[in-house]
Amino acid sequence: MMEEDDFDPEQIKRFMFVNRKAPYGTVYALESLETVLISAAFDQDVSVVFIDDGVFQLKKGQDTKGINMKNFSPTFRALEGYDVEKLYVEKESLEARGLSENDLVVDVEILSTEELSKIMAAQDVVISN
Amino acid sequence: MMEEDDFDPEQIKRFMFVNRKAPYGTVYALESLETVLISAAFDQDVSVVFIDDGVFQLKKGQDTKGINMKNFSPTFRALEGYDVEKLYVEKESLEARGLSENDLVVDVEILSTEELSKIMAAQDVVISN
Amino acid sequence: MLHTVNKSPSERNVLESCLRLAAKGSAILLIEDGVYGALAGSQAAKKIAGRMGDLKFYALGPDLAARGLSEAPLVDGIEVVADYGGFVDLAAEHEAFQAWL
Amino acid sequence: MLHTVNKSPSERNVLESCLRLAAKGSAILLIEDGVYGALAGSQAAKKIAGRMGDLKFYALGPDLAARGLSEAPLVDGIEVVADYGGFVDLAAEHEAFQAWL
Amino acid sequence: MKFGILVNEGPFTHQASDSAYQFAKAAVEKGHEVMRVFFYHDGVNNANKLSEPQSDDRNLIKLWSDLAQEHNIDLVVCVAAALRRGIKDDVLAPGFRISGLGQLIEAGIVGDRLIVFGD
Amino acid sequence: MKFGILVNEGPFTHQASDSAYQFAKAAVEKGHEVMRVFFYHDGVNNANKLSEPQSDDRNLIKLWSDLAQEHNIDLVVCVAAALRRGIKDDVLAPGFRISGLGQLIEAGIVGDRLIVFGD
Numbered sequence: 001m002m003e004e005d006d007f008d009p010e011q012i013k014r015f016m017f018v019n020r021k022a023p024y025g026t027v028y029a030l031e032s033l034e035t036v037l038i039s040a041a042f043d044q045d046v047s048v049v050f051i052d053d054g055v056f057q058l059k060k061g062q063d064t065k066g067i068n069m070k071n072f073s074p075t076f077r078a079l080e081g082y083d084v085e086k087l088y089v090e091k092e093s094l095e096a097r098g099l100s101e102n103d104l105v106v107d108v109e110i111l112s113t114e115e116l117s118k119i120m121a122a123q124d125v126v127i128s129n
Numbered sequence: 130m131m132e133e134d135d136f137d138p139e140q141i142k143r144f145m146f147v148n149r150k151a152p153y154g155t156v157y158a159l160e161s162l163e164t165v166l167i168s169a170a171f172d173q174d175v176s177v178v179f180i181d182d183g184v185f186q187l188k189k190g191q192d193t194k195g196i197n198m199k200n201f202s203p204t205f206r207a208l209e210g211y212d213v214e215k216l217y218v219e220k221e222s223l224e225a226r227g228l229s230e231n232d233l234v235v236d237v238e239i240l241s242t243e244e245l246s247k248i249m250a251a252q253d254v255v256i257s258n
Numbered sequence: 259m260l261h262t263v264n265k266s267p268s269e270r271n272v273l274e275s276c277l278r279l280a281a282k283g284s285a286i287l288l289i290e291d292g293v294y295g296a297l298a299g300s301q302a303a304k305k306i307a308g309r310m311g312d313l314k315f316y317a318l319g320p321d322l323a324a325r326g327l328s329e330a331p332l333v334d335g336i337e338v339v340a341d342y343g344g345f346v347d348l349a350a351e352h353e354a355f356q357a358w359l
Numbered sequence: 360m361l362h363t364v365n366k367s368p369s370e371r372n373v374l375e376s377c378l379r380l381a382a383k384g385s386a387i388l389l390i391e392d393g394v395y396g397a398l399a400g401s402q403a404a405k406k407i408a409g410r411m412g413d414l415k416f417y418a419l420g421p422d423l424a425a426r427g428l429s430e431a432p433l434v435d436g437i438e439v440v441a442d443y444g445g446f447v448d449l450a451a452e453h454e455a456f457q458a459w460l
Numbered sequence: 461m462k463f464g465i466l467v468n469e470g471p472f473t474h475q476a477s478d479s480a481y482q483f484a485k486a487a488v489e490k491g492h493e494v495m496r497v498f499f500y501h502d503g504v505n506n507a508n509k510l511s512e513p514q515s516d517d518r519n520l521i522k523l524w525s526d527l528a529q530e531h532n533i534d535l536v537v538c539v540a541a542a543l544r545r546g547i548k549d550d551v552l553a554p555g556f557r558i559s560g561l562g563q564l565i566e567a568g569i570v571g572d573r574l575i576v577f578g579d
Numbered sequence: 580m581k582f583g584i585l586v587n588e589g590p591f592t593h594q595a596s597d598s599a600y601q602f603a604k605a606a607v608e609k610g611h612e613v614m615r616v617f618f619y620h621d622g623v624n625n626a627n628k629l630s631e632p633q634s635d636d637r638n639l640i641k642l643w644s645d646l647a648q649e650h651n652i653d654l655v656v657c658v659a660a661a662l663r664r665g666i667k668d669d670v671l672a673p674g675f676r677i678s679g680l681g682q683l684i685e686a687g688i689v690g691d692r693l694i695v696f697g698d
Contacts (some may be wrong), residue, residue: 036315
């Protein structure tokens, strides 16, 4: 963890984007993804976390024609091309919703609550919505 | 319950305003109260219900100076002057929050879930927020 | 009475409150994020099943599809409403309407 | 890490998620409708008490007062932060910040 | 049948306005009347004509304006909620008008059903 | 200490903007620097100068403008979120500017803390 006194503008910070909300019912999931894409240009240590209903953002098979919105779930697959490769999903959140890794549109790292808790505690900047 | 076919514009309808949200964290409680006040001018059969966190709207002793908002809880006492006299509180919601009738700013009718359920089912127009 | 529930049952207490207070004989339509409540096997599924005898349950098809749930197993007895026209029909058939928000 | 929770625990699952994932040694400040979580005797109170040993809990005074809770009994061990200056102090003392929304 | 509709949330942030629009459109397509859509709370932001969504996204403000024009639907924005949130005649999209909360109560009295969408 | 602040919700509907304002005010009063307040999602509505609350209510837009002017705080409205919601230069209150999401990331990099308020 960075100390106040020796802040170095060249130093890379750990940015974590926390997604706890389902897609489409609200716009937070989509607009958070837009922020993640922008953050990629800043050469920081970026991770994106999906917990609680946020895991539903990654569900395969979304078809939004009937609600007249844009299906943005394919964009998660584009993150790798932006060098955003740390996608974390909490195992407990996934299982509580009857989902498994095979149900997700993109490869993610599935973590226990304790593992995720440690990673969250090590962040410099946490952006939630 | 009114039938479609014999709608009479002179007939009085049952309007119920349902409050499920706490005050100040969001504006719904305040703006719902503004609607109740306006509805009083229309000579309808108006009731106002407080369930779940909505019961917190009626808590005595609110002091909003520190958050720079207007304390609107005294307005509930003014409802009687507008002939809005049916204020219902669900007993279960009140007790789950450790509150009793003495904690409330205004006289209300405290109903069991079953009693309230029957009254709700008999409404013509339900306005929630 | 037709009730709508538009919140995920794992995020908020909306479905729970609706199930507690909806009177026997009324209908509940799950819309928007409320359709997550229709998924079989969850905590919410048990609560819905517990009132399947005296309430009628629906879930809005376009909202299920948007969330990738068209093929997902739903609680037994929940009827999928194909489109917004079906929502309108339900609203017309029932004498009044209550949104649980 | 300083965490804030701004939702009532009876309406949403925010406090619960925060308690599950906040790492040992971090602090949790209840603000806005989150201060209802500080009330003694509730379901949430038990969950907070269960982590009182390894987390530090605070509740924002102005938000308690606005909701008529200045005199209400709080969960043992929750410290009331007198004003927004106290919130700023907490944010400065902890190396990072996470809002649970 | 005569429907009134209440929209409590603004465009984009919550699905409420989308759902209400789809409901209203389906209702008129089925031959029902949508006598009024009342916009309250953040719902008043649905009337902001400056809104300019991305080209591949739906434009809810325009959708409402067009539906209202085509089917003679009364789109009413609550004056008190709108003043707070800066929705005034300067930015009002076609087909919307600003009026009082009484218009909501009236929709409840005159309409056969009041359908509510919110957060 | 150098604070960045993120506001995710508009004025009045959620307490987020109030809490953020009180935090920012307290921070500068304690001698800290608030380098930037970034308005995202419905937060962009905090910049709408047409907002006219009742006379006995707080005017959050004016409070933000005044605080920014007094303490030289950079108030940045996200351009993408603002376009969707119809917040443009025509209605922008004094002290606010419209810019990209990069300004939020930059606040995270340059500031010592990023404090987030939302729904």
